[in-house]
Amino acid sequence: MTTLFYVTDILLVILLTAVTVKFIRLGNGLEDGPFQVRRKLFICFYILLIVNVLLSATIVHPQGVEVYSSLPVCTLYFVFSVFMMMATAHFGKDYYRNVFIWFLIIQYGFMFLVLNLLCRILGLYEPIFSLEGLFDADNHFIVYGRIYFLTIMLVVYLLMPAVLVESFVSNLRHRKFESSEYKSRPENDAETINILLYVVVFSASLTTYFYTYILPHIICNVLLGAMVLRSNHTYGRYLKAMRDEVGNRAVYREISEKINQLLEQENDNPIYKSNTNIDEIADAINVGRDDMSSYIYRELGTSFASWVCEKKLLRCADQIANTSRKISEIAINTGYMDLPAMSKAFKKRFGVTPSEYRKSNMS
Numbered sequence: 355m356t357t358l359f360y361v362t363d364i365l366l367v368i369l370l371t372a373v374t375v376k377f378i379r380l381g382n383g384l385e386d387g388p389f390q391v392r393r394k395l396f397i398c399f400y401i402l403l404i405v406n407v408l409l410s411a412t413i414v415h416p417q418g419v420e421v422y423s424s425l426p427v428c429t430l431y432f433v434f435s436v437f438m439m440m441a442t443a444h445f446g447k448d449y450y451r452n453v454f455i456w457f458l459i460i461q462y463g464f465m466f467l468v469l470n471l472l473c474r475i476l477g478l479y480e481p482i483f484s485l486e487g488l489f490d491a492d493n494h495f496i497v498y499g500r501i502y503f504l505t506i507m508l509v510v511y512l513l514m515p516a517v518l519v520e521s522f523v524s525n526l527r528h529r530k531f532e533s534s535e536y537k538s539r540p541e542n543d544a545e546t547i548n549i550l551l552y553v554v555v556f557s558a559s560l561t562t563y564f565y566t567y568i569l570p571h572i573i574c575n576v577l578l579g580a581m582v583l584r585s586n587h588t589y590g591r592y593l594k595a596m597r598d599e600v601g602n603r604a605v606y607r608e609i610s611e612k613i614n615q616l617l618e619q620e621n622d623n624p625i626y627k628s629n630t631n632i633d634e635i636a637d638a639i640n641v642g643r644d645d646m647s648s649y650i651y652r653e654l655g656t657s658f659a660s661w662v663c664e665k666k667l668l669r670c671a672d673q674i675a676n677t678s679r680k681i682s683e684i685a686i687n688t689g690y691m692d693l694p695a696m697s698k699a700f701k702k703r704f705g706v707t708p709s710e711y712r713k714s715n716m717s
Contacts, residue, residue: 359568367408369582373586392443402433410571417483418566419571421482422563424470428470430559431466434514435459435463441521442517442521445524515553558574558577559578609649624637627689630662675712676715685697696708
């Protein structure tokens with residue numbers, strides 16, 4: 355069983371190292387602030403996790419499995435701290451920018467780490483192989499110090515999921531006002547599920563340090579490895595989505611510029627036809643139909659019919675306000691069957707009739 359534990363530890367370190375290198379290499383040049391913040395936190399998170407897995411191998415002694423091994427517990431605390439900052443950033447919070455919050459969380463783990471290292475250097479550290487051994491150690495100062503820091507760290511462990519819940523609830527409220535495109539992105543929901551699963555796995559990992567046998571550690575290594583693979587898959591999907599979005603922005607800018615030029619053209623303009631379609635407009639500005647459709651539905655968040663109607667009415671309003679052309683002529687030239695049809699749509703959009711709109715702009 356001990357051999358299996360070491361094997362899972364080694365495989366987990368190899369997996370974490372490979373994924374960390376991938377995170378460092380990929381997405382480095384992507385110009386997206388929130389993504390880069392989460393990427394850097396992920397790299398820090400995985401590096402600390404590698405350290406934690408390596409130190410967890412020290413719990414096995416000839417006398418048995420060490421209970422409440424200070425170094426692995428301390429590094430797991432740091433791992434969970436960075437994870438919490440990363441998770442709250444995903445939910446739209448900027449706690450990671452607050453130095454005081456970092457200090458408040460990390461100070462206890464840091465003091466515990468310093469105390470542990472001093473004890474090891476001075477030869478005062480005593481491995482414990484049962485929960486009862488916490489109180490049976492010869493040096494009561496060390497015992498009480500362990501219990502004190504354990505209690506504080508457990509309290510903070512409980513507070514951090516509470517902060518995650520608050521961030522999640524706040525994110526749900528804000529998502530009501532986000533676009534349907536954002537809310538439907540599968541990579542966002544997948545990452546939220548990952549956060550929940552990581553909380554479960556880390557909670558289980560913490561409890562394993564209170565067991566006197568090795569099997570729970572092996573199980574947690576396997577679960578953690580599965581989570582790393584899942585996170586890697588989610589990261590890949592998210593990176594692809596971000597790159598596609600960056601590419602789409604360039605395409606959308608080009609379409610917008612060409613549309614603005616087309617709108618100035620009155621003759622042979624498919625936008626100002628009575629029965630136009632998206633293919634005709636895409637051909638007129640020399641872009642793909644799918645790109646044109648994506649621009650209208652995803653970028654502008656509207657339907658093709660609504661978009662065309664808006665462009666026609668804006669053209670009508672401009673011509674009515676800035677020219678002396680007959681309103682009936684403007685209606686026909688912008689693709690309306692007759693003046694009543696245009697007048698009805700115009701009043702619904704601007705709240706006044708075309709004649710009233712002209713008078714108000716003349717005055």
